[in-house]
Amino acid sequence: MDAQIVVSILISVCVASTPLLLAATGELVVERSGVLNLGVEGMMIIGAVAGFSVAQITGNPYIGALVAIGAGAVFSLLFAFLTLSLVTNQVATGLALTILGLGLSGMIGEGFVGQPGIKMTPIDIPILSDLPLVGKLLFGQDAIFYTSLILVGLVSWFLFRTRAGLMLRSVGDNAKSAHALGIPVIRIRYMAVMFGGACSGLAGAHLSLVYVPQWVEGMTAGRGWIALALVVFASWRPARLLVGAYLFGAVTIAQFHAQALGISIPAQFLTSLPYLATIIVLVIIARNRRMTMINTPASLGQPFVPDR
Amino acid sequence: MIKKSALALAVTLAVAVTAPMTAAYAGSHGGKVKACFVYIGPVGDFGWTYQHDQGRLSVEKAFGDKVETAYLENVPESSEAQRPIEGLARSGCNIIFTTSFNYMDPTNKAAKKYPDVKFEHATGYKREHPNVSTYSSKFYQGRYVQGQIAAKMSKTGVAGYIASFPIPEVIRGINAFILGAQSINPDFKLKVVWVSTWFDPPKEADAAKALIDQGVDIVTQHTDSTAAMQVAAERGIKAFGQASDMIKFGPKTQLTSIIDEWGPYYVERVKAVMDGTWKQVDVWHGMDDGNVVMAPYTNMPDDVAKMATETAAKIKSGEFEPFTGPITKQDGTEWLKAGQKAEIGTLLGMNFYVKGVDDKLAK
Numbered sequence: 102m103d104a105q106i107v108v109s110i111l112i113s114v115c116v117a118s119t120p121l122l123l124a125a126t127g128e129l130v131v132e133r134s135g136v137l138n139l140g141v142e143g144m145m146i147i148g149a150v151a152g153f154s155v156a157q158i159t160g161n162p163y164i165g166a167l168v169a170i171g172a173g174a175v176f177s178l179l180f181a182f183l184t185l186s187l188v189t190n191q192v193a194t195g196l197a198l199t200i201l202g203l204g205l206s207g208m209i210g211e212g213f214v215g216q217p218g219i220k221m222t223p224i225d226i227p228i229l230s231d232l233p234l235v236g237k238l239l240f241g242q243d244a245i246f247y248t249s250l251i252l253v254g255l256v257s258w259f260l261f262r263t264r265a266g267l268m269l270r271s272v273g274d275n276a277k278s279a280h281a282l283g284i285p286v287i288r289i290r291y292m293a294v295m296f297g298g299a300c301s302g303l304a305g306a307h308l309s310l311v312y313v314p315q316w317v318e319g320m321t322a323g324r325g326w327i328a329l330a331l332v333v334f335a336s337w338r339p340a341r342l343l344v345g346a347y348l349f350g351a352v353t354i355a356q357f358h359a360q361a362l363g364i365s366i367p368a369q370f371l372t373s374l375p376y377l378a379t380i381i382v383l384v385i386i387a388r389n390r391r392m393t394m395i396n397t398p399a400s401l402g403q404p405f406v407p408d409r
Numbered sequence: 410m411i412k413k414s415a416l417a418l419a420v421t422l423a424v425a426v427t428a429p430m431t432a433a434y435a436g437s438h439g440g441k442v443k444a445c446f447v448y449i450g451p452v453g454d455f456g457w458t459y460q461h462d463q464g465r466l467s468v469e470k471a472f473g474d475k476v477e478t479a480y481l482e483n484v485p486e487s488s489e490a491q492r493p494i495e496g497l498a499r500s501g502c503n504i505i506f507t508t509s510f511n512y513m514d515p516t517n518k519a520a521k522k523y524p525d526v527k528f529e530h531a532t533g534y535k536r537e538h539p540n541v542s543t544y545s546s547k548f549y550q551g552r553y554v555q556g557q558i559a560a561k562m563s564k565t566g567v568a569g570y571i572a573s574f575p576i577p578e579v580i581r582g583i584n585a586f587i588l589g590a591q592s593i594n595p596d597f598k599l600k601v602v603w604v605s606t607w608f609d610p611p612k613e614a615d616a617a618k619a620l621i622d623q624g625v626d627i628v629t630q631h632t633d634s635t636a637a638m639q640v641a642a643e644r645g646i647k648a649f650g651q652a653s654d655m656i657k658f659g660p661k662t663q664l665t666s667i668i669d670e671w672g673p674y675y676v677e678r679v680k681a682v683m684d685g686t687w688k689q690v691d692v693w694h695g696m697d698d699g700n701v702v703m704a705p706y707t708n709m710p711d712d713v714a715k716m717a718t719e720t721a722a723k724i725k726s727g728e729f730e731p732f733t734g735p736i737t738k739q740d741g742t743e744w745l746k747a748g749q750k751a752e753i754g755t756l757l758g759m760n761f762y763v764k765g766v767d768d769k770l771a772k
């Protein structure tokens with residue numbers, strides 16, 4: 102296999118992993134603040150439809166992506182209001198958000214079905230992008246890909262190296278104590294949820310503007326749920342998220358190549374490989390109970406009502 | 410513990426709502442015939458489900474006020490289809506079209522419970538009750554034509570096939586494609602990639618990329634979205650559309666597409682219910698009845714287009730049938746002798762490859 106093909110395969114892996122990484126990074130921050138938002142799939146598809154439709158209207162995929170970020174954040178605000186201000190059940194509200202998002206996006210996107218979209222063109226840095234082999238892989242991909250990598254770094258730095266990050270984690274570990282210390286629990290959770298929504302929105306925009314530049318109902322096809330699982334997989338550590346998302350993406354692409362090579366393993370088994378690989382790694386990680394305990398936000402999914 | 414159970418609940422529920430069903434009902438019911446449809450994907454997939462919905466729209470157009478239609482989309486293919494199908498039967502539908510292979514058992518079960526409702530199941534073979542009909546189209550006829558075009562157009566001599574599930578309909582398509590290709594180039598090879606879904610645009614795109622990276626220069630698919638067409642266009646190779654005309658997604662890429670025209674059949678069957686002449690049938694329409702239509706032959710030299718037109722005309726007139734011997738199975742045994750035609754039963758239950766397919770079927 103010549104090197105050109107290897108590069109092409111690696112780029113496919115990056116494309117497959119980027120939306121998962123983005124959505125999971127957002128959800129990680131949300132969960133670190135103690136909120137479990139199962140609406141990732143719904144926010145993602147809202148981002149996909151918003152990004153696609155705005156890109157079609159304006160002719161500019163970057164404006165589309167920015168609107169998708171905003172749409173995801175605004176949509177998540179609904180979840181935040183219900184669960185944080187009205188203290189509804191987070192699991193049920195998150196599921197409702199997913200269902201609402203899938204339905205609403207179908208309605209918004211009806212007029213855009215069957216239109217070929219505008220693909221976000223890869224960035225082009227003189228000299229660097231033209232380097233043999235690594236040029237295209239490292240310096241010639243789309244802007245959302247680079248954003249996703251930078252974001253993981255930023256989130257990691259924010260959570261573990263800044264005062265604000267410490268506050269957010271303390272809210273997620275023990276909301277009552279944080280409240281007693283004068284930390285604005287609800288306000289921090291609101292911001293975390295909206296950050297999660299923005300990330301999911303961008304992940305959706307990646308689907309409809311880079312991965313497959315078109316709009317079709319239900320095009321997220323369950324990727325939001327994979328992102329949710331990746332957060333647990335990563336035991337709430339951003340760096341591990343990178344490993345998880347790329348492991349999943351790599352196995353997804355690799356199994357297609359195994360099939361195309363005609364390797365005589367049943368295709369049904371190969372298609373289930375990404376999920377199997379994720380489960381196996383999850384089991385290995387979970388064996389170290391103390392590590393898992395330390396990283397799990399202690400009050401995840403528990404509502405907080407400040408007493409006066 | 411609360412946390413753990415919340416997560417467990419979340420995962421369980423997640424599975425349940427991955428593809429929530431949505432319903433659309435039109436108008437009220439009063440003395441009209443109500444025709445209902447159950448779809449596997451969204452009506453906007455621009456492929457399989459889209460074409461069935463076009464069929465529904467032609468029913469509305471043909472009968473106007475005398476008919477009322479309703480549909481359910483994104484209905485999962487399993488026992489979960491039971492409830493939605495029965496729900497439609499209860500809601501006053503007179504005739505229900507279930508438009509995917511694995512609605513087979515749920516359709517028959519519902520038919521037993523609601524003997525007054527007529528059921529029409531697409532692409533299946535079980536008719537356990539007198540009120541169940543089955544109908545399908547001979548898409549493989551179009552696949553044969555595509556195979557011939559692929560062999561003429563391919564420089565590498567290898568085509569890629571994105572397949573959904575190993576059911577007879579899909580295997581039949583793969584076999585017809587390779588038979589067509591081998592009629593032009595006996596050494597033609599076909600790589601098959603299974604995606605285990607009918608509709609997942611990103612996954613379909615990934616499969617197309619993998620095939621292209623491995624040297625195929627023609628992509629064809631038996632999945633429902635236009636994603637593979639877009640990837641082929643981006644990589645500068647040729648591709649075939651599926652179920653609907655996908656030329657918009659690959660103006661310089663699409664060679665042709667097999668278009669499913671369900672309209673004529675749906676109109677005929679709804680009319681039969683109106684007239685009270687509905688009887689159980691098992692139909693397998695093809696090019697001859699206008700149910701399988703080829704999109705214009707584009708992006709190919711005139712002589713290739715001419716050859717494709719001629720082959721399609723021969724199939725349409727009944728002069729030629731793709732599954733005519735001599736045909737050897739993949740394992741090297743003889744299936745059909747020279748001039749022998751395949752039996753319908755074998756075609757409907759097809760579970761083996763013919764020679765030249767670079768893939769193994771799980772036993």
